[in-house]
Amino acid sequence: MxxxxxxxxxxxxxxxxxxxxxxxPKGGGLSSGFAGGTNIMGVKRTGDFLEKGSWGLVIAIMVFV
Structure with a gap:
């Protein structure tokens, strides 16, 4: 276990x-290519996805510890 x-x-x-x-941190990188549209194929911007994924992994690590 x-x-x-x-x-x-x-x-x-x-x-x-x-x-x-x-x-x-300045809005560039992977999320800058999608800055023009707020909705791409039913999914929110990449930056939002990356931020939510980061928070989810931080919470998972805190739960596992």
């Missing part, structure tokens, strides 16, 4: 690192 929790924490940490590195 303890090994599974450690593996989940490591996986969530790696995914969180990638999400943070993709984001650009």
């Amino acid at each position: 303890q090994g599974i929790l450690i593996a989940l924490i490591i996986l969530a940490s790696i995914l969180l690192s990638f999400l943070v590195l993709i984001q650009n």
